[in-house]
Amino acid sequence: QVQLVESGGGLVQAGGSLRLSCAASGRTFSRYPMGWFRQAAGKEREFVAVINWNGGSTYYANAVKGRFTISRDNAKNTVYLQMNSLKPEDTAVYYCAARRFPVVSTTPSDFGSWGQGTQVTVSS
Numbered sequence: 001q002v003q004l005v006e007s008g009g010g011l012v013q014a015g016g017s018l019r020l021s022c023a024a025s026g027r028t029f030s031r032y033p034m035g036w037f038r039q040a041a042g043k044e045r046e047f048v049a050v051i052n053w054n055g056g057s058t059y060y061a062n063a064v065k066g067r068f069t070i071s072r073d074n075a076k077n078t079v080y081l082q083m084n085s086l087k088p089e090d091t092a093v094y095y096c097a098a099r100r101f102p103v104v105s106t107t108p109s110d111f112g113s114w115g116q117g118t119q120v121t122v123s124s
Contacts, residue, residue: 002026002098002113009094009118012086016122020081022096022115030054030074033104035111036081038092038120047106048094049081059104064090086122093117 008020020036035050049060049070058070069082079096097111105111 002029002032004096004098004113004115006094006096006115006118009120011121011123014086014088014122014124016086017082017084018086018120020083020094020096020118020120022079022081024077024079024098026077029077029098031102033099033102034070034072034079035097035099035104035106036070036079036094037097037108037111038090038094039117040092043092045095045108047108050104050106051079052104053102057104059106061106083120086120088122088124091120091122093119 003025005023033052036048037045039045047061051058051070055072067085072079095117096115098113099111
């Protein structure tokens with residue numbers, strides 16, 4: 001099973017940027033689609049972005065499209081989420097996740113490995 005550790009969260013003003021990183025352990029990291037999800041206080045976990053095994057395909061939630069970019073570096077076993085033009089409604093705990101099947105998905109229950117999450121807070 002892949003072990004995932006997120007970093008890069010913090011407090012930022014609206015309009016600012018953050019880059020989240022997710023470091024993965026395990027030799028098979030490069031085979032898996034990787035996703036970013038978020039969960040705001042009192043709300044369900046929601047899809048943010050997903051990337052296929054080689055970075056050739058990416059998908060985004062409508063709420064973040066054009067502002068966030070997901071990428072991966074398989075040599076470093078790391079997936080990134082670059083977040084620009086942040087809004088207060090982006091405030092949430094952000095989680096990265098790995099799926100053990102080659103097909104990308106936007107459904108949280110399709111991902112079997114999760115990190116502990118990193119808090120992102122955007123002030124107005």
